[in-house]
Amino acid sequence: MPREIAKAYEPQQIEPRWGDYWVKEALFKASADAPGPVFSIVIPPPNVTGSLHIGHMLEHTEIDILTRWHRMRGYNTLYLPGTDHAGISTQRVVVKYLADQGIDYKKLGREEFERRVWKWKEEAGGQIVEQMKGIGESCDWSRERFTLSPEMTRVVREVFVRLYEEGLIYRGHYLTNWCPVCLTVLSDLEVTHEERQGHLWHVRYPLPGTKEFLVVATTRPETMLGDTAVAVHPGDERYKQLVGKKVLLPLMNREIPIITDEMVDREFGTGAVKITPAHDPNDFEVGRRHGLAEIDVMTDDGHMNAAAGAYAGLDRFEARKKIIEDLKAQGLLEKVSDHTHAIGLCERSKTIVEPRASTQWFCRMKDLAKPAIEAVEENRIKIIPENRREEYLNWMRNIRDWTISRQLWWGHRIPAWHCGDCKEIMVARETPGKCGKCGSAKLTQDPDVLDTWFSSGLWPFSTLGWPEKTADFKTYYPTSLLITGYDILFFWVARMIMLGLHFTGQAPFRAVYLHSLVRTTSGEKMSKSKGTGMDPVALNLQYGTDAMRFCLASMAAPGTDIVLSDDRLLGARAFANKIWNAARFLFMNLDKFEQGGTSIEELAAPEVREKAPYAAGGSVPLIDAWLFAQLAATIETVNDALANYRFHEAAQSVYQFFWGDFCDWYIEWVKPELLSADRERAIVAWKNLFAGFDTALRLLHPFMPFLTEELWHQLPQRAGARSIALGEFPVAQATWKNAKAQEQFGLVQEVIGAIRTLRAEMKLDPKKKVTAEFSSLDAPARSVIDANREAILRLGILSELRVSAERLPEAGGAVRSAAQFDVRITYAAETVDAATELPRVRKEIERIKKDIASKEKQLGDETFRGRAPEKIIHGMEATLEERRVELKKLTERVAQLEKGS
């Protein structure tokens, strides 16, 4: 079985193969059949509108790592993948898409429009799911439900009607945020605020019959056309005599009253405020209190309407300019000052939002929020990371009613019918035949649709067959986990919690893990609705999907955002390459064994990996005992880290183990063993290496699925075994744990390190073999070094290693000292340059002296001795003793060096 393995890892050749769907199908089946407890995960949808972006990669990398890990540990996993949210962004993209083809969406009619969006969803959404498969995404999409499917629509109606009957949904005339580009009302959450440099215009409103003016300040002069009053503070002496009188509204020549209201801030501007109930939230309230008329001066698309008189037809910002000019011309502009203020922008279109009074549907939140707050306070829902918990609670405690109607074409129609005759409004599950009040058949359904988050908020139970008590619902609800970005904590998560609790009495999930967001180098957020950012498909081709996944995982410390950089990606790619080449080493040896006449069945039988570490000559070699002890520790760290969603910790510990322990030490150490003339010894070495590698591969699999899959298939496997993903996740076996081996090998590592350092300092030819002396007063240490002499000679490039219990004689050579031992290299021709060595040693002495002083002080402190835990005190005493020995040795060394120079 000759193996032809490329010298470097080439993901392009590997990934398409293991991105194939059969692997995943096998995974889903294995998952469904798994014997373990149910683990259900609610995950966000792929977007319909744009391409796959790097934010998805992070999200699905984390989901995929978790699910592969769970599955390998025998959990039965169910996914509830959301589908597109049928939202504003979808509609906007489709509208634009149609416009590009010269089609006006309004002329299409609602049904045709929906059909087009459907088509779009199938094409674009399908593509995204395909791409997801390509990134090693192991979610089972077969349970994906389209938001607007008949089943989902039924649930949405059911929920709407129930909430309405409970008085939690109401219809009201309020001031709402209107986006002139999206042509719909927006919830408060969909409006982002931005500081902008603007102006404060001071406008003179003439007092009829006098030459006097009342000066009001405004940031939006165009709204003055809709003014219906001017307000001052009731206690404001300056305007006392004017209250109750009228002023002339300039440009419109309309007389409007001067009223008082507590809302007015006497300090701001002139202390007199123009009141435009139809276009300002404060003014709207004032208008209500004083029974003022609302004059809407704008059209849906942000132009002035007929009520704006001469300005009708102008864009709102052109109107502003014109109004300023006209006021100036009439001498009514008192002054203009600079003013920075926060303006509301539409989250999607970035247009300036126009506050407008309109009739909308609202959902009362206070009662829904209360149990949702308690659930989190009582930890029935765990929010990770911790700091988002506070954010959630804070927001929920100050929650405001939710505008749920949208003036879109795309979404769930509100199940309300208006009677054309008596204006009665009926909310019902099914289309009513006639008006329940007057019997008229002239019924029309409310033209509005529901906010996309309304139906999304039902996801955890709407997908499981609720309100029927289905088997799925009983088994999988409440779900185990929700994974999503913290940017939709309020939009989606909070609403799922509220609605889930309200309708099922149970929290929809036990834990919410909010992952970081990937930002561009400029710090901008990459979100689904923005096409910005790096293209993950291109990055995958460049670095390999495994490298990208590993990179993301290793950076995904919870609570902070991550910025992906080429450097980090290159590092991850190097790691993938390292694994690849370690495998090559294995394969080459396997081939050598085969050529040597030992059958692969014997060397690489699946059973071989189960009994490691193997003993040679009655005992397990130190190197093998150490490796498996390190493996056990790494497995525990990984399990612990993943259980707490600490992906970076898991990834880093795997990295450290594989590169640092397995490659740098273990492989280097066993190389000659594998070629040993002693056949039995060679085979033991091989079996241990093979078992160690196989375990490491399974440990790595959740992080690097393609690479590990490929290598796993290159290794001989049990008949019928289909995928490493169906294998078992390594278990940190009790027999592997071995603190003694770790300590002993640590000493060996230290000694080899000291020898190498000396060689480098002496600038020895790397090939030059020299003699070294090791001396220690500690007998066990001496015997460990003695027992591993062979490898130390090789790794230290030594011709001889003398081990002694005596202090080293004074003369010659280069010395490295630790508390436990001294190492010296004697080589006549070369010696350490005292000029470079002396400063180093002196610096070291300074550091140690400081350390000794601080420890002596602390240990001399009675309070410390009285209160610190025993372990700390003993540890510190031992260290202090070591430091003293080191200091003594170094001081002698300085004297020696000084004498020599």
Place this chain on the structure above:
RNA sequence: GGGCGAUUAGCUCAGCGGUUAGAGCGCUCGCCUCACACGCGAGAGGUCAAAGGUUCAAAUCCUUUAUCGCCCACCA
């Protein structure tokens, strides 16, 4: 205006009460050693933003300040 977070090696970030603070990249020196130069070995580099406080013990907890992010918020 409120809330949350960040400030640690040249860069990007871990660590978040205990004994000499870590990693990756970059840098310096030496190596193409038959798995790997996407590599190997060695090394330099940090008074953990500042000032107070709590503690036997603080990068880690508290307070204040500075700078930078993010989220929330109807002051015309």
